Amino acid sequence: xxxxxxxxxxxxxxxxxxxxxxxxxxxxxxxxxxxxxxxxxxxxxxxxxxxxxxxxxxxxxxxxxxxxxxxxxxxxxxxxxxxxxxxxxxxxxxxxxxxxxxxxxxxxxxxxxxxxxxxxxxxxxxxxxxxxxxxxxxxxxxxxxxxxxxxxxxxxxxxxxxxxxxxxxxxxxxxxxxxxxxxxxxxxxxxxxxxxxxxxxxxxxxxxxxxxxxxxxxxxxxxxxxxxxxxxxxxxxxxxxxxxxxxxxxxxxxxxxxxxxxxxxxxxxxxxxxxxxxxxxxxxxxxxxxxxxxxxxxxxxxxxxxxxxxxxxxxxxxxxxxxxxxxxxxxxxxxxxxxxxxxxxxxxxxxxxxxxxxxxxxxxxxxxxxxxxxxxxxxxxxxxxxxxxxxxxxxxxxxxxxxxxxxxxxxxxxxxxxxxxxxxxxxxxxxxxxxxxxxxxxxxxxxxxxxxxxxxxxxxxxxxxxxxxxxxxxxxxxxxxxxxxxxxxxxxxxxxxxxxxx
Amino acid sequence: xxxxxxxxxxxxxxxxxxxxxxxxxxxxxxxxxxxxxxxxxxxxxxxxxxxxxxxxxxxxxxxxxxxxxxxxxxxxxxxxxxxxxxxxxxxxxxxxxxxxxxxxxxxxxxxxxxxxxxxxxxxxxxxxxxxxxxxxxxxxxxxxxxxxxxxxxxxxxxxxxxxxxxxxxxxxxxxxxxxx
Amino acid sequence: xxxxxxxxxxxxxxxxxxxxxxxxxxxxxxxxxxxxxxxxxxxxxxxxxxxxxxxxxxxxxxxxxxxxxxxxxxxxxxxxxxxxxxxxxxxxxxxxxxxxxxxxxxxxxxxxxxxxxxxxxxxxxxxxxxxxxxxxxxxxxxxxxxxxxxxxxxxxxxxxxxxxxxxxxxxxxxxxxxxxxxxxxxxxxxxxxxxxxxxxxxxxxxxxxxxxxxxxxxxxxxxxxxxxxxxxxxxxxxxxxxxxxxxxxxxxxxxxxxxxxxxxxxxxxxxxxxxxxxxxxxx
Numbered sequence: 013x014x015x016x017x018x019x020x021x022x023x024x025x026x027x028x029x030x031x032x033x034x035x036x037x038x039x040x041x042x043x044x045x046x047x048x049x050x051x052x053x054x055x056x057x058x059x060x061x062x063x064x065x066x067x068x069x070x071x072x073x074x075x076x077x078x079x080x081x082x083x084x085x086x087x088x089x090x091x092x093x094x095x096x097x098x099x100x101x102x103x104x105x106x107x108x109x110x111x112x113x114x115x116x117x118x119x120x121x122x123x124x125x126x127x128x129x130x131x132x133x134x135x136x137x138x139x140x141x142x143x144x145x146x147x148x149x150x151x152x153x154x155x156x157x158x159x160x161x162x163x164x165x166x167x168x169x170x171x172x173x174x175x176x177x178x179x180x181x182x183x184x185x186x187x188x189x190x191x192x193x194x195x196x197x198x199x200x201x202x203x204x205x206x207x208x209x210x211x212x213x214x215x216x217x218x219x220x221x222x223x224x225x226x227x228x229x230x231x232x233x234x235x236x237x238x239x240x241x242x243x244x245x246x247x248x249x250x251x252x253x254x255x256x257x258x259x260x261x262x263x264x265x266x267x268x269x270x271x272x273x274x275x276x277x278x279x280x281x282x283x284x285x286x287x288x289x290x291x292x293x294x295x296x297x298x299x300x301x302x303x304x305x306x307x308x309x310x311x312x313x314x315x316x317x318x319x320x321x322x323x324x325x326x327x328x329x330x331x332x333x334x335x336x337x338x339x340x341x342x343x344x345x346x347x348x349x350x351x352x353x354x355x356x357x358x359x360x361x362x363x364x365x366x367x368x369x370x371x372x373x374x375x376x377x378x379x380x381x382x383x384x385x386x387x388x389x390x391x392x393x394x395x396x397x398x399x400x401x402x403x404x405x406x407x408x409x410x411x412x413x414x415x416x417x418x419x420x421x422x423x424x425x426x427x428x429x430x431x432x433x434x435x436x437x438x439x440x441x442x443x444x445x446x447x448x449x450x451x452x453x454x455x456x457x458x459x460x461x462x463x464x465x466x467x468x469x470x471x472x473x474x475x476x477x478x479x480x481x482x483x484x485x486x487x488x489x490x491x492x493x494x495x496x497x498x499x500x501x502x503x504x505x506x507x508x509x510x511x512x513x514x
Numbered sequence: 515x516x517x518x519x520x521x522x523x524x525x526x527x528x529x530x531x532x533x534x535x536x537x538x539x540x541x542x543x544x545x546x547x548x549x550x551x552x553x554x555x556x557x558x559x560x561x562x563x564x565x566x567x568x569x570x571x572x573x574x575x576x577x578x579x580x581x582x583x584x585x586x587x588x589x590x591x592x593x594x595x596x597x598x599x600x601x602x603x604x605x606x607x608x609x610x611x612x613x614x615x616x617x618x619x620x621x622x623x624x625x626x627x628x629x630x631x632x633x634x635x636x637x638x639x640x641x642x643x644x645x646x647x648x649x650x651x652x653x654x655x656x657x658x659x660x661x662x663x664x665x666x667x668x669x670x671x672x673x674x675x676x677x678x679x680x681x682x683x684x685x686x687x688x689x690x691x692x693x694x
Numbered sequence: 695x696x697x698x699x700x701x702x703x704x705x706x707x708x709x710x711x712x713x714x715x716x717x718x719x720x721x722x723x724x725x726x727x728x729x730x731x732x733x734x735x736x737x738x739x740x741x742x743x744x745x746x747x748x749x750x751x752x753x754x755x756x757x758x759x760x761x762x763x764x765x766x767x768x769x770x771x772x773x774x775x776x777x778x779x780x781x782x783x784x785x786x787x788x789x790x791x792x793x794x795x796x797x798x799x800x801x802x803x804x805x806x807x808x809x810x811x812x813x814x815x816x817x818x819x820x821x822x823x824x825x826x827x828x829x830x831x832x833x834x835x836x837x838x839x840x841x842x843x844x845x846x847x848x849x850x851x852x853x854x855x856x857x858x859x860x861x862x863x864x865x866x867x868x869x870x871x872x873x874x875x876x877x878x879x880x881x882x883x884x885x886x887x888x889x890x891x892x893x894x895x896x897x898x899x900x901x902x903x904x905x906x907x908x909x910x911x912x913x914x915x916x917x918x919x920x921x922x923x924x925x926x927x928x929x930x931x932x933x934x935x936x937x938x939x940x941x942x943x944x945x946x947x948x949x950x951x952x953x954x955x956x957x958x959x960x961x962x963x964x965x966x967x968x969x970x971x972x973x974x975x976x977x
Contacts, residue, residue: 093831097832
């Protein structure tokens with residue numbers, strides 16, 4: 013057939029102008045970036061991920077674990093001192109009755125939201141790249157919720173009566189106040205922790221089954237390498253432990269497709285339930301502020317603004333955790349540059365949303381012509397906490413803009429440092445919201461300045477130790493990546509691919 | 515003494531197991547199963563499995579959660595111990611909404627998980643297929659079809675012939691231990 | 695309650711009376727510096743000059759003082775009640791915002807939501823521990839068991855709870871005096887239904903101590919009571935009224951610009967220098 017190299021000639025072809033155009037134009041083939049690089053097969057994926065938990069504990073793990081335990085002890089001692097002596101050991105004062113504790117609470121809950129977003133929302137949006145990071149991100153969620161829950165529990169004046177926030181019969185025969193956002197928090201955070209745990213566990217069942225089925229092979233290999241009698245005895249004990257640990261948790265999963273059918277439906281349903289859950293939990297947390305009267309708190313923008321900020325800080329934390337693990341365990345083929353690109357782009361999008369929210373708040377404060385509201389915002393930028401405000405702006409609005417550039421996304425040290433800045437910025441955002449509105453509210457006679465005490469500071473940094481302890485245990489014993497899901501999104505998993513040779 | 519549970523055919527790829535499932539289904543067997551290390555798209559249709567019933571459990575759980583939430587707030591704030599709070603009415607359908615919403619999701623999630631376990635009859639820590647020497651690969655990198663001896667149409671040589679036509683890696687008999 | 699800002703001299707007698715009546719602990723200089731004063735009624739002082747521009751840009755060199763005694767307003771639509779998760783602060787049928795110390799868990803959300811910031815939190819066991827031992831916690835001496843501490847306990851008003859740490863407190867409109875008056879009236883009424891407490895039978899602590907009778911307290915459901923008449927005054931206003939909290943304590947605004955053409959006009963000094971200038975020259 014005769015082609016003309018000029019497409020416009022083809023457009024005025026004899027008959028079927030559309031067909032002629034298609035024959036000539038021939039759009040370029042845009043290959044999708046692979047989820048797993050270097051064409052790894054299923055066995056390689058399994059060996060790579062299971063190998064992390066099956067091999068000998070690396071020395072760096074022990075060092076990190078001991079350091080994390082020491083840091084976590086700061087929280088333990090801080091809380092013991094707090095409960096035995098009184099809330100006065102913190103820096104709180106009238107009118108700033110909520111300080112670092114509530115800031116830390118919102119900070120940790122926010123971090124947890126990325127895990128649920130990756131697991132649930134990206135699942136509903138059919139984003140296949142989520143499979144490499146969803147297991148670790150969900151683990152991060154659960155451990156972040158555990159760290160977060162410490163603060164609302166212990167910041168109360170009488171911790172031993174904290175159970176009164178639940179609708180449990182008590183000797184006063186009185187019930188909690190369901191109008192209070194703190195009461196909504198009780199239900200929201202408990203539900204969030206529970207459902208995240210259930211979703212994480214259910215997602216792990218097939219992977220735990222794989223690890224269960226490999227225990228004998230792993231034992232034989234490790235036993236052969238054990239030279240002393242104690243080492244051999246330890247290997248036998250460890251083998252029994254792993255058999256029971258993975259065996260019980262795997263629930264007898266055998267990979268039956270009839271089971272996969274119910275499993276996939278349950279997974280989809282949990283994803284569909286977790287999506288409104290993650291949106292509602294941070295909304296309810298934002299109501300702690302939005303439902304009050306204070307200028308700077310009483311804002312309807314808080315629910316979407318908090319949710320966007322939570323996702324932003326959560327993805328920052330996912331990057332902070334996954335980039336070192338990827339390097340340490342050699343997971344570059346499973347967590348590829350494409351994955352990092354996607355995560356950076358989400359950080360950029362949510363960071364920009366947060367920046368827009370800052371601007372919108374200022375605009376509405378001016379447009380609404382409420383003297384208290386307008387003052388609250390001018391005070392944030394130029395008042396006694398201006399230093400905190402500008403740290404927040406630099407870290408939240410300016411730093412993610414680097415992710416527009418390919419260099420900004422591909423230089424992994426830079427991405428890692430930026431992810432830490434993101435979390436610093438988000439902590440300061442919660443600090444600015446909580447403390448500036450309390451410190452300079454309606455009546456100038458009440459204004460004051462809040463600083464944290466050493467107990468505040470150590471209790472907070474100790475929670476990073478607690479988080480690390482839990483995360484290190486997770487790395488050591490549980491599958492770090494959801495390898496069954498990763499396999500299902502590789503090219504080889506497609507049942508309708510042709511060119512299979514028997 | 516060991517009893518035959520069924521016959522297993524092992525495959526190496528997802529397209530192969532898909533074709534195998536279609537064949538076994540059109541042959542008319544009813545008691546059979548496919549084992550894969552991950553869910554293969556389209557395999558449910560090939561096997562003739564109907565849509566999962568887990569959503570029923572989810573819906574019941576969600577309904578229970580919502581009613582529970584609204585009821586406890588109404589009972590506690592309106593009926594049992596009404597208190598004047600900020601000059602507001604004892605009960606309105608608006609303020610219990612966050613509580614009822616969270617309980618909806620919580621009980622729906624429990625329903626989903628319980629439904630999944632119930633319909634899958636899990637936990638079931640022992641199943642005859644686990645006696646297969648290469649069973650560990652079924653949760654790792656290989657695929658298998660098993661036709662159970664309990665099936666009405668089961669005939670060992672016929673099944674072997676059917677499998678042979680699919681070119682599997684191997685064909686094995688799965689046995690289960692007799693209960694003493 | 696109404697507080698007349700015209701007659702209030704800022705003498706702080708109400709603050710002292712409230713402290714004695716309600717067992718408010720003395721927290722010591724160190725805790726005051728850390729912002730933990732416990733007084734239920736406070737005297738807010740604002741300094742200004744006659745020049746509105748100067749007010750915003752610098753400290754006035756010849757300040758005029760404005761005073762305002764602020765205690766719990768017992769708002770009808772109290773923002774504090776709405777946010778307490780355990781129903782420790784609710785409204786009673788008489789219109790008081792009541793604080794149940796034994797139910798309070800100490801989340802401090804009520805204090806955050808109060809626009810007047812009249813709520814106080816027991817950061818330490820101020821009654822149980824000595825002032826220099828707050829930070830020692832359980833390692834400090836238990837004052838309730840020492841001889842000096844027991845003597846001090848006898849100073850306290852037996853009608854009012856002594857609060858432990860972790861509990862919020864605030865002005866209660868001297869609810870113990872209200873209840874005593876109600877009980878006495880019921881005892882007096884015997885079988886008849888005449889249980890309404892007449893106006894003026896009792897005074898709350900701050901009202902009793904005020905030398906210029908700036909504080910008027912009573913029953914606003916009785917249109918003949920002193921407080922109802924006080925609230926009918928033109929000068930009556932609510933602090934931060936636009937928030938619609940409907941406070942039960944209102945203020946009678948201070949007059950700073952009396953009309954010179956009135957027959958009983960007397961010039962009034964608004965600042966110290968003005969006052970000094972008005973004095974007859976000493977010989």
